[in-house]
Amino acid sequence: MSRTELICTSCNSSFNLLEYYHCPYCKGILEVRYDLDRVTASTGDAVKQELQPFPFSPGVFMGEGNTSLIRAKCLEKKLGVARIDLKGEFMNPSGSFKDRPVAMGVKAGIHFGHKRLIVASSGNGAAAVSAFAAKAGMEAVVLVPESTPQEKVSQSMFLNANVIKIKGPYSNSFTLAKILAETESLFNVTTTFINPYTVEGDKGAAFELHDQLNGYWPDQIYVPIGAGPLLVGTRKGFMEMASLWEREYTPRMIGVQARGCSTVAEAYERKEDQVQEVVVPKTIAGGIGDGLQGYAKDGTHTLSHIRKSGGNAMAITDAGILEAQHELASLEGLFVEPSAAAALAGLKHNVELGKVRAEDHIVLLLTGHGLKDMASAEMKKDIPLVGEHDIKRIMKVIKGS
Numbered sequence: 001m002s003r004t005e006l007i008c009t010s011c012n013s014s015f016n017l018l019e020y021y022h023c024p025y026c027k028g029i030l031e032v033r034y035d036l037d038r039v040t041a042s043t044g045d046a047v048k049q050e051l052q053p054f055p056f057s058p059g060v061f062m063g064e065g066n067t068s069l070i071r072a073k074c075l076e077k078k079l080g081v082a083r084i085d086l087k088g089e090f091m092n093p094s095g096s097f098k099d100r101p102v103a104m105g106v107k108a109g110i111h112f113g114h115k116r117l118i119v120a121s122s123g124n125g126a127a128a129v130s131a132f133a134a135k136a137g138m139e140a141v142v143l144v145p146e147s148t149p150q151e152k153v154s155q156s157m158f159l160n161a162n163v164i165k166i167k168g169p170y171s172n173s174f175t176l177a178k179i180l181a182e183t184e185s186l187f188n189v190t191t192t193f194i195n196p197y198t199v200e201g202d203k204g205a206a207f208e209l210h211d212q213l214n215g216y217w218p219d220q221i222y223v224p225i226g227a228g229p230l231l232v233g234t235r236k237g238f239m240e241m242a243s244l245w246e247r248e249y250t251p252r253m254i255g256v257q258a259r260g261c262s263t264v265a266e267a268y269e270r271k272e273d274q275v276q277e278v279v280v281p282k283t284i285a286g287g288i289g290d291g292l293q294g295y296a297k298d299g300t301h302t303l304s305h306i307r308k309s310g311g312n313a314m315a316i317t318d319a320g321i322l323e324a325q326h327e328l329a330s331l332e333g334l335f336v337e338p339s340a341a342a343a344l345a346g347l348k349h350n351v352e353l354g355k356v357r358a359e360d361h362i363v364l365l366l367t368g369h370g371l372k373d374m375a376s377a378e379m380k381k382d383i384p385l386v387g388e389h390d391i392k393r394i395m396k397v398i399k400g401s
């Protein structure tokens with residue numbers, strides 16, 4: 001291979017980097033493949049610059065990426081694990097990791113001469129597309145399920161997107177975006193596997209982890225997954241670095257889902273290869289509430305990456321996710337949304353299953369900010385309202401009596 005191209009992950013056909021949403025022969029998922037022999041980079045940051053589909057095309061930069069890596073010493077102590085690092089993806093400019101894939105998707109859109117974008121999203125992708133479209137001077141049509149948290153809807157509206165709520169689960173928005181992209185010539189930047197370029201943005205966290213950890217790759221990376229492009233993209237980044245620098249080991253990828261929408265986890269637990277759709281997803285963690293209705297093959301794709309990495313998939317109850325959300329707040333001072341907290345819930349689950357060794361080095365991808373979904377941020381007690389002169393009452397509140 002002598003150039004960057006698209007490869008069908010099902011039939012292995014290759015194509016130029018054109019505007020494809022699936023393999024024209026077999027409808028399989030497409031991914032970008034590079035001629036790694038031409039890459040000269042020796043750091044993660046340099047690889048990030050080189051291994052992208054359109055390195056010479058103009059894009060829009062909003063300050064995305066280069067998120068902090070935060071050592072979680074209290075969690076290490078509590079869980080008895082040697083090292084836990086939290087990758088602060090919620091620190092991206094629109095408040096979630098989606099800025100990475102969307103930046104790449106928008107760049108592809110500009111490259112192909114588009115002025116109008118469409119995205120189906122559970123809210124975070126919507127906000128990211130709205131922000132990047134505004135900055136790029138593009139129009140954004142944003143389809144979100146009716147259950148999307150108001151914070152994410154308002155964020156997208158304030159950023160001037162054309163926001164439309166679609167009845168039913170996320171999959172309905174997904175299917176509609178796919179149809180409208182074709183009939184209305186909108187560029188589809190939905191951040192699943194439909195746009196092969198967005199996953200290239202998801203690789204960013206992997207390259208940064210390499211640099212932030214001075215080349216010491218973690219043993220396990222926990223990723224909340226809907227369809228799973230973030231997990232697949234992160235693994236792709238590590239696989240590319242591994243072949244560039246002839247390293248044999250890549251981190252185990254752990255996919256965490258909610259019990260009420262456990263497409264991939266269910267197939268993993270049943271030792272099946274084919275993922276089944278969930279018709280009525282039911283979870284407080286809306287970001288990972290994608291039932292994959294009509295595109296279960298996306299989950300199958302993610303599952304095969306999880307297995308090949310030596311990782312596992314699991315489903316956590318909403319109560320377990322909310323508990324993890326509180327622990328991240330009380331032990332590490334971080335307020336993330338429930339979908340993000342699922343990563344910690346997954347780690348706790350694997351610790352219980354004995355799948356984590358005491359000497360392991362763990363990374364959790366904290367994907368979305370807590371302010372994005374205030375309704376699900378359960379307050380453990382009521383806020384007292386006290387008269388301004390009522391020192392006695394204030395003292396009682398402080399002392400907890």
Ligand SMILES: Cc1ncc(COP(=O)(O)O)c(C=O)c1O
Nearest residue numbers: 226227228229230287339367368
């Ligand atoms: C906060 C959050 N975490 C995780 C995910 C799941 O990501 P993926 O689409 O890569 O499966 C999403 C998706 O919207 C999300 O919003």
Ligand SMILES: [Zn+2]
Nearest residue numbers: 008011023026
């Ligand atoms: Zn194919």
